[in-house]
Amino acid sequence: MKQQLLTANVATNLYWLGRHLERIELSLFEINNAYDKIIDVDKDAGVKLYKKYGIDIEYTGAHDFLAQAIRGEHSANLADIMVNARENAIISRPNMDASAFGEIIELHELLQQISKSTFTIDYKDIDTALSLISEIWGAHEKKGHRRCSDYFLKTGKLIEEVDFRLRFNKDMEMTDLILEDINTIFKILDPDFDSKVKKSKENNQNIMEDLYKNVDKLIVG
DSSP states (O other): OOOOOOHHHHHHHHHHHHHHHHHHHHHHHHHHHHHHHHTOOOHHHHHHHTTTTTTTOOOHHHHHHHHHHHSSSSSSOOOHHHHHHHHHHHHHHGGSSSHHHHHHHHHHHHHHHHHOSSSSOOOOHHHHHHHHHHHHEEEEEEHOOOOOOOOHHHHHHHHHHHHHHHHHHHOOHHHHHHHHHHHHHHHHHHOOOOOOOOOHHHOOHHHHHHHHHHHHHHHHH
C-alpha cells in the first residue's frame, strides 16, 4: 500500500461515499425486483420491501411505486442519498479516480432530474443508474487498492453490504466472508489495530455496532 496522509474528514467522507453508493445500488436492485412483482404477482411487494427499511410506503401501481421509491418523502429517498454521496465525493475529490468522480456527478444529475421531473419515471432510468454505479466501482477496482483512500471507500461499500445482508436475511456464510474482508482491510490500514469483528447469527445489531466502533477508532486514531 502506498503511503498517503488522509485527514479524518476525508477518510470519513470516503467511507460514507462507499456506503451511500452501495446503498443506492442495492436498493435499486431490490426496487427492480419489487417493480416486477407488483406488475406480475404481488401488488404489495413494494410495501413489504420498505417494511425492511422501517418505512411505510403507499402507491397506486408499479409506476407510482418507482416514483415513491426514488423521490418519495422518506429516509430511503434515493435522490437525497445521492446528494449526500455527491458532497462526500466533492470533499474527497483529490483522493479519487477522476473518471469515477465524473460518473458520480453524472449519477447525481440523473437522480436529481428524475426527482424533479413531473413525468412518469422510465424503467430504463434504473438501468442507467445501475450502469453508472457499475462504472464507478469498475474504475475503483481497475486501479487496485493501493492507497488508504481506496481502502476507506472499499470499507464503506462492504459495511453497507453487510448491513443490507443482515437486514434482508441473506446467506450468513457469505456475510461472514465479507466480514473477513473488512477485518483484512482494517489490518492493512493499521497492522496494530485489534479489528476482529465477531460473527453472530443471534444478534445482527452487535455486528453493526462492532463495525461502527472499529471504523470510528480507525479514523480517529
